Amino acid sequence: MATIKDVAKYAGVAISTASAAINRSAPVSDEVIAKVEAAVRAIGYVPHAAAQSLRMGQSRLIGLILPDITNPHFANVARVVESACLEAGYMAAVYSTNEDFDRERQILKMMRAQRVAGLIIIPTRSDAAHGARLAGEIHVPTVLLDSYVNGLPYDVVKLDNVQAGRLATDYLLGLGHRRIAVTTGRDNIVTGEDRLQGYLEAHAALGVPVDPHLQITGKFLQSVAHDNTLTLMRRPEPPTAIFALSNMMMLGVLNALRELKLSVPGDVSVIGIDDxxxxxxxxxxxTVVAAPVAEMAQTAIEQLFGEILNKSQPTMAVRQFVPELIVRESCRRI
Structure with missing residues (x-):
């Protein structure tokens, strides 16, 4: 296996010079850097990543913290980030919080111990109290994806979730539906709150009253949306349409309707967010309102790389993406 001594000999420089050129740990001319890099390629030298991390105070590691890697939406995020990291010479460490703050905090502590170069986080909560708790755990460039956290001074890449909620609800209202149920998200997660706001705004714009009994808890979980849809559809006045605020909740809704032997869209129309x-x-x-997941994830990792390489401070900018209505076959006109 090639060593730094072999690199120095091949390049015709001192070992200390070769090390400085590879690690950028001391001033070295561009000519010498070119020679050393050519030697590295020629003899196949691979720097010891752990040793470099100790010397430089950080690794070539990017932490990606997701709510649930089994969710297709978040799996797509991971795929894009991993590819971008590999292309840029970084590794991605992907962890799921399972929507649990204690697990999120444990992961952040571990990432800090590993001297990660930066983080992309889809947070477990959005409230200021959570922001205050996280502030002491994050000490590297960080980009928040899909949601923001009050009090954290990081750049955010997210979907226009209010517009997403409006798109879905406007579509159902346009088909003549007036009893539209909605599966809500979890408390203190702004993503679900914004989508619900869009649902309410769409009703208000047409002067259509909202029945509060049609708002059922989903908590972004398939199982919860399933159980509460069963209860909802057994009531004397069930809805003619159901709007699920996430893809996993939509699966729960569809499974419940199948168990009840209700036809979609014959008996009830269903629309969701996330494809x-x-x-x-x-x-x-x-039929869904889709987010440009790949583009959002690519934007987040490029933003993070920019902050790492330029040693720039976050601007707290919010990059918001436009949702798209994709009409298929799960909704009908009444």
Missing amino acids: FDYANIMNPPP
């Missing part, structure tokens, strides 16, 4: 890679083989293929 599925396998949507076209579902029965029926679901």
